[in-house]
Amino acid sequence: MITVKAPGKLYIAGEYAVLEPGHPAILVALDRFITVTVFEAENQGTINSQQYAETDFHWRRQGDQMVFDNRDNPFHYILEGIRVVEMLALEQDRPLRIYDLNINSELEDQGGRKFGLGSSAAVTVATVKALSEFYQLELSRLDIFKLAAIAHFNIQGNGSLGDIAASVFGGWLAFSTFDKDWLRTVLKNDSLTQVLASEWPGLKIEILHVPAELELLIGWTGSPASTSRLVDKITIAKFAKKDQYHEFLRQSRNCVQSIIAGIRSQNLAAVKSGIRENRAILRQLGAFSGVNIETPELKQLCQIAENYGGAAKFSGAGGGDCGIVITDRYVDQARLISEWGRQQIATLPLAVFDASEAIV
Known part of the structure; x- marks a missing residue:
């Protein structure tokens, strides 16, 4: 066996x-x-x-x-x-x-x-x-x-x-x-x-290797999404609106590289700033492609997290599923999670699976 x-x-x-x-x-x-x-x-x-x-x-x-x-x-x-x-x-x-x-x-x-x-x-x-x-x-x-x-x-x-x-x-x-x-x-x-x-x-x-003070919070909207269908829709926009799509690629590459640099230098403020910027870039992609990437539920998830000092965005293809929040000890997670619960957003009790413990 x-x-x-x-x-x-x-x-x-x-x-x-x-x-x-x-x-x-x-x-x-x-x-x-x-x-x-x-x-x-x-x-x-x-x-x-x-x-x-x-x-x-x-x-x-x-x-x-x-x-x-x-x-x-x-x-x-x-x-x-x-x-x-x-x-x-x-x-x-x-x-x-x-x-x-x-x-x-x-x-x-x-x-x-x-x-x-x-x-x-x-x-x-x-x-x-x-x-x-x-x-x-x-x-x-x-x-x-x-x-x-x-x-x-x-x-x-x-x-x-x-x-x-x-x-x-x-x-x-x-x-x-x-x-x-x-x-x-x-x-x-x-x-x-x-x-x-x-x-x-x-x-x-x-x-x-992320900064020691970084904490990851995950919220779930309860609405599953189809990644392959959303990707197909974005692919249509890729060819229909080439200039806007190429600008999206440029902005995303620069933004993610800045987050990676922030992680390497253990600069949590830079990581949080980059997460917020990446959310804005992805929202622009949704707007010019006509694809509902950030649903009202995901928008609410992010806004609540931002109100309490977290840096939030949807995760993955969007259209439902999860949002992530980068937090630290200055964020009142208990009140954030309580507010999520009042809005029917579930907090997933998940932790990062450390690479040093990897079993696959």
């Missing part, structure tokens, strides 16, 4: 611009996890998840192929994670085996509503990591990132894959994405072994 965990994530700054190579974002990994367990099986394997308890998913081998009934398949990210790991296993002359895969997620509430913590990325990372161990593939964390990024990108077709990096490396990260056209090309022409060994153009992952 093999058991691994992968943490969820939240974006701190740099959303949407991070879709373009060379434009950084800042993310954190959080102490809520998806757990994947692999058991050796005979003849027929299963995939089970507490989140899809009504789905009875069985599969078998036909040569090196997994065979299943796609009509009952809610496990697209998991199956693609399996596929890429087994491709690599075959390249390394590992015989393919049959197994049961059990998945448990802490990234939803008891009713199954997602918090926007990157569940599809975390389950992809956990699946890739678990099966890499199952097949005794000796992979670095960067290899795990690359394999999971390939699997996730093959399914979603857009996104920066920063959430994959957060689930793999943990802690606070600065992340810049890679050239997706390059990846599509090499996947058609090279083996996975070659792709993993390659330098990925544009990819940058840096572990950050």
